[in-house]
Amino acid sequence: MSRAELIQRLFLRAGVQPSKPTSDVRERQAAVNRRKEVVQLHKLENLQAILDIATTINVGQINEEEIDPDWFFAFVELAENVYSAAMQELWGKILAVEVASPGSFSLPSLHIITHLTQREAALFARAASMAMRNHDHIPRLIVGYHQKRTWFGLFQPAATPPMNLAQYQLSYPDLLTLIDLKLIFASEIESSELTVNQGFSWRMGNQRLSLTARRPGLALVYYKFTYVGAELAKLISKTAAPEYLEGLTRHLAPHFELTKDG
Template sequence: MSNNNESIKASRVAAVSTKVLTDSKNKIKAIAEKFSLYGKIAPKSEETLETRLQARLTQKQLLEQANLEQIIKLSYDLCHDEPTRDPDPDWLIRFLDMAEQIHNPSMQKLWARILKQELIQAGSVSLRTLQILQTMTHREAMVFQKTLALTCCIGNDKNKKLLTSIKQRKGSFSLQRTHQSHIDYSQYQLPYSSILILTELGLILSTELETNAINPTEKLKFSYHQLAYDLYPIRKGCSLTYYRLSPIGQELAHLIGSQPNDTYQEELYEVLLKYFTISSKEK
């Protein structure tokens, strides 16, 4: 019986401890303590408003310094013996001003790669791209990387695109019936809401575009990561619809990189086979 009582008591203590750590009131208090903002919650008679302000500013500056030092160290570790050029002084100052706000370790690695890239090829990363990247959360960056894994290139244009459908018009008039195969990206954890987020960030152009009808006597170059296809339409009136990455999205795509999604690759091939004769080759 005593063992049961001790077990119950231990469970209650654990529950109370968990509540202390997770309930909203204590969470706000913990944030206030961490950032010296507790003046109205738990005032300490010996501390003035100015004292708390100085403590918060000092902590903020120390954190920013730690962020910058970590990014510089990561960039240093990435470098070898590549020839470099001095970055534009204004670009470098703006880079440091923005990079000091980057706390997430994964995002710090990305900023480290950006610095190395700019040293090797000055002007390759615009300030506008840095500004958008600074506003991105880690979750948004992951959504963008997930999107990149599903992008392709169409024709001779090397800009990345997110294929949305393949159309087959039944005849030469636009009013006639059209057969269309849509790509459902929600099954790859990329719902339409995620595409809207990237559109709002300026990484994807908001307008869905469409190719001209593809001439059956000519091939259309199409690539998905390291796989390159020559597509020959089975019938007339075939076209592709897609979303296109913005110029800033293209810059970030080059920096972030991505790996192909094997399941999507198989589905993409099956959809293409409905409309095209395919000749495939490794890039």
Template sequence: MTEESTKATSQGQQSKAVATTEPQKGQLIEGETTADPKKSKAAGQSTQTQLLTLAKFFCLDGALRPPQQQAPIDDRSERRERFNHNRRQQNIEKVIEKSLHYCSDSAISDKADPDWFDQFIEFAERVSNPTMQDLWAKILTGELTHPGAFSLKTLKAFKNLSLSDARLFGKVCSLGLKDNSKKNIRVISGVYQKPSLFNMLSKNREASISLNKFGLSYSEILTLADHHLLFSQETELPPLEKGEELALKYNGIPLIFKAKKADTVIKFYKLTPIGAELAQLIGDKPDDSFLSHMKSKLSHHLSC
């Protein structure tokens, strides 16, 4: 055998070896390990890599392995069921642990409804994000402290919120004003004076607050409306007479608006009853720049 034929044979054997060791498309490499998807960085990863990571983590990668490495379907199903059961158990235990830190040791007269608690468990056990778990823990503590504070409708609405939705709702709460009942939470969007012969042509008859500038566009209002947290249509307060006052609170800061002119109308977006219940989870976080902007825009019609 010549030197050239020997080299060609050697190269052919190497190519064949590479071909036999290369994994088939859609299969995991033998012995490959995947990390917890919550700890993996999605940046720089292909969609295929991300899918394989999720499938591995949630025990759904059985059919992606070479046939000789696949466990029986019954075993794979039991493994996934056991994983889901343990994961939900860990989730709800974490929520309970967090909630305990918010609870007080003071005695209360009313007891929480066991049926409410059972429904709470069903919703909260599917949540693994620490931030969302913390909010679920606050809901539980609030209900234990004041039974009836959070309705089942509110729980159902909250379970459908993503982390980004929850952050958006927190933004709305940071822009909202409460009345003395604390049940009516409004985001003021503008003010105007009802038209008359004396102000019809005035450029200052109406003023709008730039909510979009503070992270609340109309598309985001519609998103919150889809989750039954905020009404999508603007509403108006009854017209204020000249000198009439309106007392509100902005994130714990008392404000008294006094009408400078007759027939002054305040426009706003209002939180739904579900939104008002969930707003209890959000602490007072006033935005000084928004407060200054709001006062400036309302100053022609209202003193504050």
């Protein structure tokens, strides 16, 4: 298929045919009506696909509270423009969760998710698969640690280079994309100083990583997911990232006692 034929095929899906000179008002109006019909048919098919997906999602116990009708019709207006099968699955999950527990997704969150392309969703899924969670369940993408200066170490470097996430298929431009989408916060965050000999537990999927600081002044450095990112991470399909966990373990090993389970 030639480039011109491919472009024409794409526009036909939007109800637009190659132009041809005509002064007939009825022909022009027929073309307008044809496009409207094709667009509306595609939007209906999109909503039907999302409906079919939502009704098959098992979200456990359902809250007796009814869904907000304003939220629902706003959802419909946004969801009718979701064309890819992968994104329709995501929107079906969002609807299922919202019906089971109204208030799970705000309208501003939906507008953010609307701007996600299939590629960006795959990027976010990669980041979510590498994210660690502790007691507050907010995903964090740990990239290293910071050694705070002490009187006995004024002339030692205060920080080590962070991990190169590009080794794990998540480059810095990828992070900037997720930041622009407001799925993770814009800057690295440093945890509070970790207590020496006190264990801290983190989970990544079914894996648990327990770490204990060997000396004072150590803090973890990470990217924290936003509220929307944290909610979306519960729904989006993720694959395990054992190679990242191995790399993180090697990176932290010089200054932390580490134990992996699961």
